[in-house]
Amino acid sequence: MTALSLRGMRSGYGDCPVVQGVSVEVPDGGWLAIVGPNGAGKSTVLKTVAGLLAAQGEVLIGGRPRLPRKQLARIVGYAPQDPAIPVGLTVTDYVLLGRTPHLGLLARESRHDLSIVEEVLARLDLAPLAGRRIDLLSGGERQRAVLARVLAQRASLLLLDEPTTGLDLGHAQALLELIDRLRREDGITVVSTLHDLTFAAQYADQLLMLDHGTAVAAGAPAEVLTTEALTRYYGASAEVRETSRGELAVLPVRPGSGANPAGADAPPGGTATSGR
Amino acid sequence: MPDTRTRLRAPVLAGGLLVLVAVLLCAVLAGASDLGWQRVLAEIWAQVTGGQSPLSAREAAIVWQLRVPRVLLASIVGAALAVSGATFQGVFRNPLADPYLLGAAAGAGLAATLVVVLAPAVTGWVVGPLPPAAFAGALGGVGLSWLVGRSAGGSTSTLLLAGVAVASFLTAIQTFAQQLDTQTIRQVYTWMLGGLNVTGWRQVAIAVPYVAVAAVVLCLSARLLDVLALGDAEAASLGLRPGRIRLVVLAAASLATAAAVSVSGLIGFVGIVVPHVVRMLAGSSYRVVIPLSLIGGAAFLVLADQLARTIMPGELPLGVVTAFTGAPFFAWILRSSRRRLS
Numbered sequence: 001m002t003a004l005s006l007r008g009m010r011s012g013y014g015d016c017p018v019v020q021g022v023s024v025e026v027p028d029g030g031w032l033a034i035v036g037p038n039g040a041g042k043s044t045v046l047k048t049v050a051g052l053l054a055a056q057g058e059v060l061i062g063g064r065p066r067l068p069r070k071q072l073a074r075i076v077g078y079a080p081q082d083p084a085i086p087v088g089l090t091v092t093d094y095v096l097l098g099r100t101p102h103l104g105l106l107a108r109e110s111r112h113d114l115s116i117v118e119e120v121l122a123r124l125d126l127a128p129l130a131g132r133r134i135d136l137l138s139g140g141e142r143q144r145a146v147l148a149r150v151l152a153q154r155a156s157l158l159l160l161d162e163p164t165t166g167l168d169l170g171h172a173q174a175l176l177e178l179i180d181r182l183r184r185e186d187g188i189t190v191v192s193t194l195h196d197l198t199f200a201a202q203y204a205d206q207l208l209m210l211d212h213g214t215a216v217a218a219g220a221p222a223e224v225l226t227t228e229a230l231t232r233y234y235g236a237s238a239e240v241r242e243t244s245r246g247e248l249a250v251l252p253v254r255p256g257s258g259a260n261p262a263g264a265d266a267p268p269g270g271t272a273t274s275g276r
Numbered sequence: 277m278p279d280t281r282t283r284l285r286a287p288v289l290a291g292g293l294l295v296l297v298a299v300l301l302c303a304v305l306a307g308a309s310d311l312g313w314q315r316v317l318a319e320i321w322a323q324v325t326g327g328q329s330p331l332s333a334r335e336a337a338i339v340w341q342l343r344v345p346r347v348l349l350a351s352i353v354g355a356a357l358a359v360s361g362a363t364f365q366g367v368f369r370n371p372l373a374d375p376y377l378l379g380a381a382a383g384a385g386l387a388a389t390l391v392v393v394l395a396p397a398v399t400g401w402v403v404g405p406l407p408p409a410a411f412a413g414a415l416g417g418v419g420l421s422w423l424v425g426r427s428a429g430g431s432t433s434t435l436l437l438a439g440v441a442v443a444s445f446l447t448a449i450q451t452f453a454q455q456l457d458t459q460t461i462r463q464v465y466t467w468m469l470g471g472l473n474v475t476g477w478r479q480v481a482i483a484v485p486y487v488a489v490a491a492v493v494l495c496l497s498a499r500l501l502d503v504l505a506l507g508d509a510e511a512a513s514l515g516l517r518p519g520r521i522r523l524v525v526l527a528a529a530s531l532a533t534a535a536a537v538s539v540s541g542l543i544g545f546v547g548i549v550v551p552h553v554v555r556m557l558a559g560s561s562y563r564v565v566i567p568l569s570l571i572g573g574a575a576f577l578v579l580a581d582q583l584a585r586t587i588m589p590g591e592l593p594l595g596v597v598t599a600f601t602g603a604p605f606f607a608w609i610l611r612s613s614r615r616r617l618s
Contacts, residue, residue, distance in 0.1 A: 073513060091280070
């Protein structure tokens with residue numbers, strides 16, 4: 001089954017398209033990372049799939065187009081890059097808000113909703129923090145609480161906009177491992193933007209690279225992340241290497257320091273294209 | 277597993293209601309004319325049990341036709357302003373929002389001024405032209421802000437700015453109308469400062485339905501206000517329509533505000549002070565803030581009105597009392613919220 005398929009999707013704010021011609025298929029249980037330089041339209045793609053922006057072209061979720069908002073919210077969970085953290089709510093209060101799509105407009109949460117929240121909190125090691133005020137948590141704990149809220153939604157497609165924002169290397173890695181574990185255990189599909197290309201290469205099984213709102217490359221990480229693409233779209237000077245364990249890693253190198261010592265796929269001359 | 281939700285727990289609700297009843301009772305027992313609190317208590321007991329009243333007919337009329345409606349009106353106005361303030365703070369995600377933010381005060385002030393200036397001699401009205409005019413003015417001000425805000429995109433920040441623009445525009449007209457007729461300045465000024473000094477059961481009957489409807493709507497919407505605190509994008513991603521929810525809860529809060537303004541003029545600070553005290557004591561979830569603001573606002577305004585009636589010979593304007601006690605508290609909130617942000 002295809003969890004998400006975009007065909008010639010175009011969307012933006014008002015009459016001004018930010019992304020256009022985006023086509024990608026994400027199978028059930030897959031992890032698509034959307035990468036690209038700042039302002040390329042990564043978040044716009046996520047917001048469009050989340051139903052927050054009107055789209056032209058096809059957006060199929062579980063094979064179905066244009067789901068009503070509430071039904072969509074039961075399938076698709078969305079965590080923005082900079083989620084608003086309400087002051088004074090406990091972690092449990094906050095995660096319970098994720099049950100909203102399953103409740104009547106004026107209904108209250110049942111015992112069942114609360115047990116789902118307790119289960120999610122236990123799973124993300126948040127149980128000891130359940131009664132703490134969410135606005136007083138550390139950055140890493142907060143990101144886990146946001147993830148818990150999305151999981152309490154019981155959505156099968158998670159849209160995570162830069163889930164590692166503001167996290168140090170260790171905490172970012174722990175969060176991504178956690179997401180990957182949930183994906184493997186529950187068969188959840190993940191679509192995330194990730195500005196860290198090494199993380200994108202190591203966790204996603206498929207990358208979509210955007211530049212100026214159009215898809216410029218798509219496929220397995222090794223196909224998308226080339227030195228040439230990094231130079232061309234990011235204006236960056238970097239090497240794509242394999243670690244000792246066979247994983248890809250993107251290493252920045254100081255530009256203009258003579259010959260590019262990178263491997264086989266360096267462009268001849270290695271001059272960075274200006275214009276970004 | 278311990279309950280880690282913020283909930284309105286039964287002892288807290290019971291305690292709040294007990295305090296409110298005690299405050300109401302105290303306010304009825306003590307008043308400007310000294311009937312003796314024991315005798316008033318005996319009168320109330322006699323009314324409840326059908327026994328012999330110790331009061332004369334005139335004294336009983338003071339209790340039942342003056343004190344009781346006045347105390348009830350104070351509690352209704354206080355509850356309305358506090359719950360509206362809590363709602364505005366939730367919708368605008370701004371701790372300093374109050375029920376007058378969207379032009380309710382300016383609209384009511386303009387309408388009241390126009391009535392006083394243009395139709396001073398109208399008599400024979402059921403309730404006098406001032407309350408309905410103020411009611412319509414308050415709703416008109418909010419409606420105008422809503423229309424302007426929506427035409428500018430409809431986000432909370434444009435709505436807020438539209439409120440500022442509409443309020444200053446209406447206040448400008450109000451000032452101009454006032455200047456045209458300086459003899460009525462005192463009358464307009466007295467109304468603006470707020471007060472419950474002309475009170476009977478009629479005003480209670482006018483205000484109750486609006487405030488009751490608003491209270492029910494807002495109590496039912498408490499969980500939705502918590503979701504709105506996540507911001508529009510996340511609320512929409514949870515399957516809600518934040519714009520519609522905002523419209524409904526702001527309409528309910530404005531209805532309560534307009535009803536309060538129409539019977540009591542402009543009473544400041546209740547809408548800011550009470551919800552913040554509730555948050556500090558009982559938690560920030562709107563399931564707690566909304567019901568406890570109703571109770572706390574009622575108790576606070578009854579107490580403030582009691583001060584206004586008895587602290588000096590004659591009567592202090594109620595708006596002066598609430599501002600005098602509320603303003604220092606407000607400054608303190610500002611200081612502590614700055615500390616929290618920095």
